[in-house]
Amino acid sequence: MIDKEKESELLESPSRRSFLGASSAALAAATFAGLTASAQQRENTREAESDHSSSDPGQENMPLLAENPDSNTPPPTDHGDIGPIWYSFDLARKRVEEGGWTHQVTQRELPPSTELTGVNMRLTRGSFRELHWHTADEWAIMLNGNARVTVLNPDGTIFIDDVSKGDLWFFPAGFPHSIQGLGPGDGCEFLLVFDEGMFSEDNTFLISAWVAHTPPEILTKNSNLDRSAIARLPKDELYIFPADLPGSLAQDKAAVGGKSVESSIQYTFKMSAMAPTVNTAGGEVRIVDSRNFPASKSIAAALVTLKPGGIRELHWHPNASEWQFYLAGKGRMTVFMPPTRARTMDFNANDVGYVPPVAGHYIENTGNTDLVFLEMFKADQYLDFSMNNWIRRLPPEMVTTHLNIDEAAIRKIPAEKQVVIAG
Numbered sequence: 311m312i313d314k315e316k317e318s319e320l321l322e323s324p325s326r327r328s329f330l331g332a333s334s335a336a337l338a339a340a341t342f343a344g345l346t347a348s349a350q351q352r353e354n355t356r357e358a359e360s361d362h363s364s365s366d367p368g369q370e371n372m373p374l375l376a377e378n379p380d381s382n383t384p385p386p387t388d389h390g391d392i393g394p395i396w397y398s399f400d401l402a403r404k405r406v407e408e409g410g411w412t413h414q415v416t417q418r419e420l421p422p423s424t425e426l427t428g429v430n431m432r433l434t435r436g437s438f439r440e441l442h443w444h445t446a447d448e449w450a451i452m453l454n455g456n457a458r459v460t461v462l463n464p465d466g467t468i469f470i471d472d473v474s475k476g477d478l479w480f481f482p483a484g485f486p487h488s489i490q491g492l493g494p495g496d497g498c499e500f501l502l503v504f505d506e507g508m509f510s511e512d513n514t515f516l517i518s519a520w521v522a523h524t525p526p527e528i529l530t531k532n533s534n535l536d537r538s539a540i541a542r543l544p545k546d547e548l549y550i551f552p553a554d555l556p557g558s559l560a561q562d563k564a565a566v567g568g569k570s571v572e573s574s575i576q577y578t579f580k581m582s583a584m585a586p587t588v589n590t591a592g593g594e595v596r597i598v599d600s601r602n603f604p605a606s607k608s609i610a611a612a613l614v615t616l617k618p619g620g621i622r623e624l625h626w627h628p629n630a631s632e633w634q635f636y637l638a639g640k641g642r643m644t645v646f647m648p649p650t651r652a653r654t655m656d657f658n659a660n661d662v663g664y665v666p667p668v669a670g671h672y673i674e675n676t677g678n679t680d681l682v683f684l685e686m687f688k689a690d691q692y693l694d695f696s697m698n699n700w701i702r703r704l705p706p707e708m709v710t711t712h713l714n715i716d717e718a719a720i721r722k723i724p725a726e727k728q729v730v731i732a733g
């Protein structure tokens with residue numbers, strides 16, 4: 311949702327300006343305590359409009375500017391270029407099939423994101439994402455509705471489970487699996503995250519395509535299929551296709567052979583039932599990685615809920631780049647890179663954010679509702695450093711020497727990692 315006041319100001323503005331130079335007055339305004347994010351943005355816009363050099367009398371994409379005011383009128387503290395840190399699933403081509411749809415944000419759309427890729431998919435009630443496998447590990451979170459998933463182990467045991475909103479799954483690379491939309495509602499929608507930048511949802515190994523491209527006499531020799539069975543095999547890929555709802559989970563488990571063929575590895579994680587890892591006045595964080603979800607060996611996640619005005623504190627991650635997905639609300643992020651570069655962008659639901667490896671960043675809730683987003687990492691563990699915690703673990707005189715702040719100011723800085731801080 312767009313801040314109405316901000317939107318009208320942007321739309322009514324006689325000319326739009328990109329803020330090119332940081333004046334000392336603007337820098338002072340940027341450090342003025344107590345301004346709300348939108349008031350600060352208006353201040354930046356006013357400053358930019360009074361700057362003759364940054365005037366922009368020509369054409370503008372006004373809806374896009376209203377969505378991302380920090381991009382066109384950056385805070386005066388922004389500087390230099392760090393490359394793209396924003397994309398949106400709403401810009402990605404949607405592949406619609408009977409039974410659902412899919413679209414993806416990969417390294418093709420967001421070139422710096424070489425470690426992780428996201429796919430947003432919908433399956434209507436009963437519809438399948440076809441039996442398949444692929445080169446990347448697959449992590450997923452249910453965004454809406456219910457689904458049944460299956461995955462086969464190399465030892466021949468099978469895992470079958472049902473997942474609901476907030477639940478996760480993890481399928482290792484090469485392990486064959488399926489997803490089916492369930493009732494009682496109209497199927498489901500979920501986010502898939504793969505640990506390959508150039509992964510493509512359109513290039514997975516499909517069972518239908520394999521049998522269609524195997525000589526029939528081999529299928530007879532290999533699988534005892536007779537001529538009539540071979541004639542009925544699909545001639546083209548199924549990918550996403552409608553089907554009837556399955557029986558109960560217990561019925562399906564019994565139908566495949568019960569306990570004797572059941573996987574000893576748990577490939578789903580009920581995050582919907584998980585207590586927050588961090589719970590402060592600023593919001594909640596749920597961290598899921600190989601320490602509490604052992605199957606998820608290569609992908610770590612944090613689901614962050616920030617209350618209005620709250621911030622995900624200034625921090626960085628030592629072990630991976632960060633791929634973000636925004637589920638709800640409105641926020642902004644500034645990414646800091648050496649030596650003096652910084653870029654601020656605004657994020658809305660269905661947007662993707664990117665933070666280069668070890669780059670400093672914060673995320674602020676700039677809306678009137680909870681901001682909910684995922685921080686995803688190609689890593690076995692979620693790890694982060696807090697700037698506040700770093701400052702407070704050092705002898706105060708060392709901090710004074712570096713930042714020119716006295717001991718009284720230092721003592722006001724939270725000593726422990728807060729993760730989320732109330733506004």
Ligand code: MN
Pocket residue numbers: 442443444448487
């Ligand atoms: Mn898959």
Ligand code: MN
Pocket residue numbers: 625626627632671685
């Ligand atoms: Mn982060």
